[in-house]
Amino acid sequence: xxxxxxxxxxxxxxxxxxxxxxxxxxxxxxxxxxxxxxxxxxxxxxxxxxxxxxxxxxxxxxxxxxxxxxxxxxxxxxxxxxxxxxxxxxxxxxxxxxxxxxxxxxxxxxxxxxxxxxxxxxxxxxxxxxxxxxxxxxxxxxxxxxxxxxxxxxxxxxxxxxxxxxxxxxxxxxxxxxxxxxxxxxxxxxxxxxxxxxxxxxxxxxxxxxxxxxxxxxxxxxxxxxxxxxxxxxxxxxxxxxxxxxxxxxxxxxxxxxxxxxxxxxxxxxxxxxxxxxxxxxxxxxxxxxxxxxxxxxxxxxxxxxxxxxxxxxxxxxxxxxxxxxxxxxxxxxxxxxxxxxxxxxxxxxxxxxxxxxxxxxxxxxxxxxxxxxxxxxxxxxxxxxxxxxxxxxxxxxxxxxxxxxxxxxxxxxxxxxxxxxxxxxxxxxxxxxxxxxxxxxxxxxxxxxxxxxxxxxxxxxxxxxxxxxxxxxxxxxxxxxxxxxxxxxxxxxxxxxxxxxxxxxxxxxxxxxxxxxxxxxxxxxxxxxxxxxxxxxxxxxxxxxxxxxxxxxxxxxxxxxxxxxxxxxxxx
RNA sequence: CGGGGCGUAGCUCAGCCUGGCUAGAGCGCUACGUUCGGGACGUAGAGGUCGCAAGUUCAAAUCUUGUCGCCCCGACCA
Numbered sequence: 067x068x069x070x071x072x073x074x075x076x077x078x079x080x081x082x083x084x085x086x087x088x089x090x091x092x093x094x095x096x097x098x099x100x101x102x103x104x105x106x107x108x109x110x111x112x113x114x115x116x117x118x119x120x121x122x123x124x125x126x127x128x129x130x131x132x133x134x135x136x137x138x139x140x141x142x143x144x145x146x147x148x149x150x151x152x153x154x155x156x157x158x159x160x161x162x163x164x165x166x167x168x169x170x171x172x173x174x175x176x177x178x179x180x181x182x183x184x185x186x187x188x189x190x191x192x193x194x195x196x197x198x199x200x201x202x203x204x205x206x207x208x209x210x211x212x213x214x215x216x217x218x219x220x221x222x223x224x225x226x227x228x229x230x231x232x233x234x235x236x237x238x239x240x241x242x243x244x245x246x247x248x249x250x251x252x253x254x255x256x257x258x259x260x261x262x263x264x265x266x267x268x269x270x271x272x273x274x275x276x277x278x279x280x281x282x283x284x285x286x287x288x289x290x291x292x293x294x295x296x297x298x299x300x301x302x303x304x305x306x307x308x309x310x311x312x313x314x315x316x317x318x319x320x321x322x323x324x325x326x327x328x329x330x331x332x333x334x335x336x337x338x339x340x341x342x343x344x345x346x347x348x349x350x351x352x353x354x355x356x357x358x359x360x361x362x363x364x365x366x367x368x369x370x371x372x373x374x375x376x377x378x379x380x381x382x383x384x385x386x387x388x389x390x391x392x393x394x395x396x397x398x399x400x401x402x403x404x405x406x407x408x409x410x411x412x413x414x415x416x417x418x419x420x421x422x423x424x425x426x427x428x429x430x431x432x433x434x435x436x437x438x439x440x441x442x443x444x445x446x447x448x449x450x451x452x453x454x455x456x457x458x459x460x461x462x463x464x465x466x467x468x469x470x471x472x473x474x475x476x477x478x479x480x481x482x483x484x485x486x487x488x489x490x491x492x493x494x495x496x497x498x499x500x501x502x503x504x505x506x507x508x509x510x511x512x513x514x515x516x517x518x519x520x521x522x523x524x525x526x527x528x529x530x531x532x533x534x535x536x537x538x539x540x541x542x543x544x545x546x547x548x549x550x551x552x553x554x555x556x557x558x559x560x561x562x563x564x565x566x567x568x569x570x571x572x573x574x575x576x577x578x579x580x581x582x583x584x585x586x587x588x589x590x591x592x593x594x595x596x597x598x599x600x601x602x603x604x605x606x607x608x609x610x611x612x613x614x615x616x617x618x619x620x621x622x623x624x625x626x627x628x629x630x631x632x633x634x635x636x637x638x639x
Numbered sequence: 640c641g642g643g644g645c646g647u648a649g650c651u652c653a654g655c656c657u658g659g660c661u662a663g664a665g666c667g668c669u670a671c672g673u674u675c676g677g678g679a680c681g682u683a684g685a686g687g688u689c690g691c692a693a694g695u696u697c698a699a700a701u702c703u704u705g706u707c708g709c710c711c712c713g714a715c716c717a
Binding site: 209 | 649650666667679708715716
């Protein structure tokens, strides 16, 4: 492609409103342009990169045995009603109503396609002989984001690869899941991303496994817990913490009631009593399956409701409303403490290691100082558990290492679904004993736009994007120093023609611009290999080449340059 | 949905507080000339209902109210 004949609107200045590197660079390099909040035009360079990512995804899905289909973005609202997801999605689901011959027809723009694919399978799959099958598509999804942000990382319309597996057994599901997991690893490796497959919360539905594929990035919206020593990685909801203190520490301070008028939060009390939050005991009153319980945490720790729910074996868990707290503790919210409480006490493992602590006094405007576990209150031995979010510095659950918290961009998610959708939408098959069963499903998503954004976010430099060969919009950029010099222009044209004929994707910067402008633009748009054609080199029969990720250029002979360059591109792919 | 910020030329912004003549700069764009190995220089030019609406005033980019849009922090996010 000739630069002069396509549309690459590069810009020098940082666009207003773009904050993070991937957003700034995608706009500055002319990949995308904003149409409205959370909705972007893809310009030629951006589209080419997106198509490259899409191709990698498609090749690896096909290799893994998944079958490509295409489902519509326009979907009947009825399907979403049957699975209860009109409510579940709420405002995120973009609904449209149109008029057809005096009738209202209700539709929704697909935010994901579990309903559609399950309905499709229900129509055509009747026998175990047709299973297992994994169907996928690469298609535009619509979600009304309350707050779109970060350029292309969180948008209301985006390109997603979504795959759905249908199996007849849990083992079958596991096999389908593992195939997708492996395919994802290949996809993200080929895209040049440094990713982590982290254990993720699978929620109340579905099996025991779910993994998110995360790219560590300063500006990521998600938090992952990571152990550099052994590679353990999980998202914050799921992360376990390592073995912590078991034997109660002994505190010796005297139990004393102190007034704390109108001061209930950990932060306020610690300020008033001049103690660290870590020396305070947080007492949270929960209602678990309609029964109140108290959960004790160190003051600086955060409750993890998923862990609490599992520890208590509760199906329903929520923080107690004010009237329940009043009734159980005899005090308003903010003054609950373990001493004298008549409801079951549960404690996070770290509570056992606390000495004398500050606790609520179970009466308004008062706390105790010097509360000692074992002397002033007790927690049953089997009521200690991991009940909190991991924090930086916690021991790793898998090795003697230490956990750290890192921001990350979620680029993919694999998930065991179970039979929620197949039952709701009657995707049933007949087994060899003529028994009907709902198919066991898994679902697997990749945010294709996010592959591009995450790559740029993690591998740019001060001058612009640095594409890997696999995603680059063009593999080689030819920059003639001066297109008005006939010898230079001719040599550049010939090289362009020969490389293109050799199947290389080449961008010829044929603009009548000064060299500085071309170099800056070439760096900005990040094409992996730059070939400079200049009068000086030509006289000596030389071409200058420079890899985008290297600092120094080198010279190669003009004779045989086409073959040499094509070989370099092949090597780098 | 709570809190904060911003809408002036294609882009980035100044001017607004303290109302006053034909509304400015840099970049980009057009023409011509000189240039030509890391965002050149000169000359001439094109380009703006100051987001929109109403109000106050002799007079509004500037003050007031409303409205629309965009961005940031938080909440939310299958």
